[in-house]
Structure formats: C-alpha cells, structure tokens
Amino acid sequence: MEIKNTSDNAVPIQHPLVLVDGQPLQELPENLYIPPDALEVFLETFEGPLDLLLYLIRHQNLDILDIPVLKITEQYIEYIELMENIRMELAAEYLVMAAMLAEIKSKMLLPRQDEESSEEEDPRLELIRRLQEYERFKRAADDIDALPRLYRDNYLATAELLVDKIEKPLPDVELDAIVSAFQEVLKRAENFSHHQIQREPLSVTERMSRILQKLTDDSKEFLAFHSFFTPEEGKSGVVVTFLAILELCKAGLIEVVQGEPSSEIWVKPIVE
Amino acid sequence: MLNNIDMEIKNIVEVSLFAANEALSVMELQGLFLLEDRPDKYRVREALNALQEEYSQKPIELVETASGYRFQVRSEYSPWVTRLWEEKPVKYSRALLETLAIVAYQQPATRGDIESIRGVAVSTNIIRALEEREWVRVIGHKDVPGRPALYATTKVFLDYFNLQTLGDLPPLASLRYQQCNTEPPQPQ
Amino acid sequence: MLNNIDMEIKNIVEVSLFAANEALSVMELQGLFLLEDRPDKYRVREALNALQEEYSQKPIELVETASGYRFQVRSEYSPWVTRLWEEKPVKYSRALLETLAIVAYQQPATRGDIESIRGVAVSTNIIRALEEREWVRVIGHKDVPGRPALYATTKVFLDYFNLQTLGDLPPLASLRYQQCNTEPPQPQ
Numbered sequence A: 001m002e003i004k005n006t007s008d009n010a011v012p013i014q015h016p017l018v019l020v021d022g023q024p025l026q027e028l029p030e031n032l033y034i035p036p037d038a039l040e041v042f043l044e045t046f047e048g049p050l051d052l053l054l055y056l057i058r059h060q061n062l063d064i065l066d067i068p069v070l071k072i073t074e075q076y077i078e079y080i081e082l083m084e085n086i087r088m089e090l091a092a093e094y095l096v097m098a099a100m101l102a103e104i105k106s107k108m109l110l111p112r113q114d115e116e117s118s119e120e121e122d123p124r125l126e127l128i129r130r131l132q133e134y135e136r137f138k139r140a141a142d143d144i145d146a147l148p149r150l151y152r153d154n155y156l157a158t159a160e161l162l163v164d165k166i167e168k169p170l171p172d173v174e175l176d177a178i179v180s181a182f183q184e185v186l187k188r189a190e191n192f193s194h195h196q197i198q199r200e201p202l203s204v205t206e207r208m209s210r211i212l213q214k215l216t217d218d219s220k221e222f223l224a225f226h227s228f229f230t231p232e233e234g235k236s237g238v239v240v241t242f243l244a245i246l247e248l249c250k251a252g253l254i255e256v257v258q259g260e261p262s263s264e265i266w267v268k269p270i271v272e
Numbered sequence B, C: 001m002l003n004n005i006d007m008e009i010k011n012i013v014e015v016s017l018f019a020a021n022e023a024l025s026v027m028e029l030q031g032l033f034l035l036e037d038r039p040d041k042y043r044v045r046e047a048l049n050a051l052q053e054e055y056s057q058k059p060i061e062l063v064e065t066a067s068g069y070r071f072q073v074r075s076e077y078s079p080w081v082t083r084l085w086e087e088k089p090v091k092y093s094r095a096l097l098e099t100l101a102i103v104a105y106q107q108p109a110t111r112g113d114i115e116s117i118r119g120v121a122v123s124t125n126i127i128r129a130l131e132e133r134e135w136v137r138v139i140g141h142k143d144v145p146g147r148p149a150l151y152a153t154t155k156v157f158l159d160y161f162n163l164q165t166l167g168d169l170p171p172l173a174s175l176r177y178q179q180c181n182t183e184p185p186q187p188q
Helices: A049-057 A069-085 A094-108 A126-147 A175-189 A206-215 A231-249 B003-019 B028-031 B040-057 B075-086 B094-108 B111-118 B125-132 B155-160 C002-021 C026-030 C043-059 C075-082 C094-106 C111-118 C124-132 C153-162
Strands: A253-260 A265-269 B060-063 B069-074 B135-143 B149-153 C058-064 C070-072 C136-141 C149-151
Touching: A049 A069, A049 A094, A069 A094, A069 C136, A126 B069, A126 C094, A126 C111, A175 B094, A175 B111, A206 A231, A206 A265, A231 A253, A231 B094, A253 B094, A265 C111, B003 B069, B003 C058, B003 C070, B003 C075, B028 B040, B028 B069, B040 B060, B060 C002, B069 B075, B069 C002, B075 C002, B094 B111, B094 B125, B094 B149, B094 C124, B111 B149, B111 B155, B125 B135, B125 B155, C002 C026, C002 C043, C026 C043, C026 C070, C043 C058, C070 C075, C094 C111, C094 C149, C124 C136
Parallel strands: none
Antiparallel strands: A253 A265, B060 B069, B135 B149, C058 C070, C136 C149
16 A cells, blocks of 8 residues: 655645745845745645754754744744745644744743742743654654665565465455444545535435436437436436436346446336 | 575575565566676576575475466465465455445545545555455446546445345434535525 | 474474465464464474574574564565565655654554644644554543544554564653753843
C-alpha cells in the first residue's frame, strides 16, 4: 500500500514569485533569515508555528533557553505580515502564536513590581517548554525515519510453496459490519465540505416503470445500460436507477447483457 | 572454490532470489548489477550452480522454471507449511469493509468516489480482494476523462448477506443528513 | 549436534519461515505440528538458535521482531534488492512521522496530546494513514468530556521497523527546560 503525502494542512501555494498586489515584492524584511525563495514553500516547509520558531532560533545559533523574545517576535511577525501581504492563507495556529509572542513581549517590557516578580514566572517559560517538547519529538521522528524499515532497508526472504491451490478460509463478514462501516465513512465524509451525500426521496418503483416505458417506447431491441442514467440527478438518482434495473432483472422483466468484460452493457426487455 | 568477487555475485543472486516474489531469469539477475560490474551469463550460472549445490542438503531448493530460477519449499515439507494457512482466522481490514460499504450503498461508484468519501487512496489490493471474492465487479465505465471503472456489488454479495435486493440493505436510519437546501426554509 | 527428530523440527521451522511472508511466533511454529508430535517451546527455540547460527555466515539472516521470527535480507544487500522493486520506497511526510513519534513515545495519546506537542491541528488523513498501515490503533477512550480516542502503536509497527519491543526505540532526548534560569528576565 502506498501512502501519499498526506500533509493536508499544507495549502498549495500558487504564487510563483512573491507578489504584492500584482507587483513583485522588492524588499524583504531585513531581519529575515529564511531565504526569499523559501517563502513560496513556507507553509509546506514548516510543520507549524513551533517549527518555524525553532528554525528562527536555530538558524541564528540562539540558545533556546534564553530566547531574545523581542528579536524573534519581530521576525516572526514580519513573516506573518509578509504572508498576509501575498495573500497566503495562513493556518490559524500561526496567528495564535503571533498573539502569544506579542503578549510575552509586552509582559517582558512591562515594569514589574518587586513583590510580584518573585511569584510571577518568566513569561518565556511556557514557550520554551513547548519548543523543547516539540523539538524532542521532531528528533524522535527523524530517529524513527532512520530505523531500518521493511521494503527500504530490509526485505523478507521468502521461498515459493508449491501445492495445489491452498484453501485459505475466506473471512466472514456480518452485514452489521458493512452498515457500521458505511455510517462511519459518512460521518467522516461530513468533514469534507466539498463532498455532499444527499438522500433524496426517489422512488425505485416509479423508476422501474420509467425504465420499462423507455424500453417499450424505443423501438430498438437493446438500449445501452448507461442511457438510463442521468448524471444530473446526482448519485442518489443513479443509485435509484440502478436499483430499479436490478429489480426489473429479478422480476424477469428485463435482461442485462454484456458481450465481454468491461464492454458496453445492454438492457433488453423480455417480451413474453 | 569461488573467489571473493564470485562469492559476492553468489550472495547478491541468493538474496535477490529470496526477495523476489517470482522466478528471476539469468538476464534479470545480471540486470541487478551496475553496467560497469555486470557479470556475464556464465558467471551468473556459476553462482546459480554453486547455490543449487549449497541447498542440495536443505529443505528448500533452488529450481529452474520456464521463466527463471526461484527458491521453493521441497514438496515433502508442504503438508506442514500448508497448516500455516489452515488455522489462521482471517479478518478483513477496516479499509476493505468501508470500501465494500461505499460500493454497496453508493453504487455504481468509481475509485475516485470511494477515495473522496474515505479521504484516502484506495489500495488496488482491496479492490482486487473484493473482485476475487466476487462481491464487487466492474459494471461499466464512467463517461468522463480517463473512463474510470464503475464498481457495483454482485448477486454473490446479495446471496452472502441473505439479501434479495439492494433495497434490503439496512437503512441508515441512525444517521440523518442535512439536505443541501438551496431554498430558504419554509415556515411549517 | 541435533538428533534426527530435532533436525526435522529445524527443517520444518525453516521452510515455514521462508514460506510464511510474515514473522511467525514460537507458538505459531509449534502449531505446525500435529498435537501428538508437537515440540515444546524449548525445542522450537533450539531449532531457531541452530538456524540463526547456520545463517550467520549467509547474506540472509533470521531475525526476531515483535511478532516473531522471520528471514530477511541483510541490510548491506538491500541496494541490490531495491532494484528488483519497481516502486521506490515510500517517503513519509514529516507530519506523519512526527505524529507517529508522539504516539510511539507518549502512548496512549489522544489527538489533543499530539496537537499540543506539534502546535498544529492533526490532519485526519494522517491518523487514517497510520491506522490503515496498522501502525497505530485506538486502544480505548480517555475518560474526559468528549471521550477522545487513545492511540497506541501496534506489533505491525514494531515489525515494520525491526523492533522487538517499544523499549528498542531510540531514546527520546531529555528535556532541559528545568535548568532555565528562574531569575526575572532583564528587559531587552
């Protein structure tokens, strides 16, 4: 089985160049440490705001434990603004992080009252903890990727077994399992806004008579199977037509024939 | 005795025969090597002979078939190995059941339909397994570019689940879908 | 030296491992024999040890993974074998690997756990891809509002990455944030 690149929160970026209002952006923010050409693949390159922050910190050999928040915040916000300028759709997480950085920055600039300062945590602590935690797993992901893996570093050594067809018992399936599998799938499909599953009150019986009508009206002996389907009706219409054809077959009113596999299927009325 | 280079050729031939899922011809075996150190046929055959000799006392053997060489279990050991498959309870994967369910309820469905509902690519193995079981088959091709196959369930499927028609499939009563109303809601 | 019966056990174990296409556990290997002459675990292990010894000089090896024993090509020969396979080894996205790493090291983990470490929403496709590979599965639900699914890695995951137990995972780097100075920061 193959797994395609599934990072679906990466928004495809269509800008071949960095453009602002149709004009190429001439000046990039000065403190930008990411090469300009990387901007195009910004969202694909980084796994999120933590990843971007880690990059900014590492790229300047800064100590994660003593982040110059002001500097990093400014850089980060410059980035976000740049992305917005070129109308890149930013994941909400990036904006949340920008807000968090701004908050840390303001806290640090605020004059502290002495009695409070002893209890108050360094506002950077939580961010540092998250960055370190993320970095651990980022490394762990690299480690896992480097593990010897089947079909990349290791291959099974197998030998052929020559016997008359082994009778492998076929798995049993309960009808309930199919129903719940479909419900599960539909529940998930609701998350995909582009995919709508509609159930329309279409009657199979009504469709059966329509099909018979069409077959008798038409003087031809055979009608192509696909000619009964109206794509405009959508999936449910197609399903109803299909069910109707199946019902008619079962009732012995029509015959469905096919010359050879994958060839055109024909529907023919059975005249008594 | 084989020298070091020939020994390495023999090892590469050996692992390749064990890793390939089919017989390999001498030419295919030669093709494993980069052009600059590709051994000639004669040396590959020499390696194969050495391996045949080496495995002559073992329960697996290196045999030559029409399409090439492969390792196989000596037939006297087949009865034991066969037991591996006899008792293993098999189960279908969730991916397979979901694919079957989509075909059953949304037929005829293309692979693309299945993928767009499930949100992941449909593996060819799953479609093949369903076709082998004769639960699903291609009933035509969608009239769009690429003419993708349209899958539907079969009579074998209905029989297996004791259904007379697809209409007997349990209704999906517990789930209610919001119809995409394009009209403003009417006051009741 | 093994006696004749033990030799026969070793041969049956050997051919079965070569024919199985997956790792076999000691128990599964015992199951190959009829009840009346089923060897005990120790004799099966003895056969496995003898085989490991026998193949120690060969380009394939008998390895133990989470779900049992299997023969595989020694990794130094992988480059040759790779040429046999038309499909390039799959490269997994960083998002998938990071999600897998969090589940592997923090299991059982909820989606929320994964999201809070990665700082971004976890795509459903990634979880599904991991489930479909059978590397990760739901082992229960956390007893908090919403009862989120708890994910854990599987034996298939361990087998695929040549691990016997989770303890064989490379150690996770330790956190150093405790050392962070607690003095009030200086305004910059």
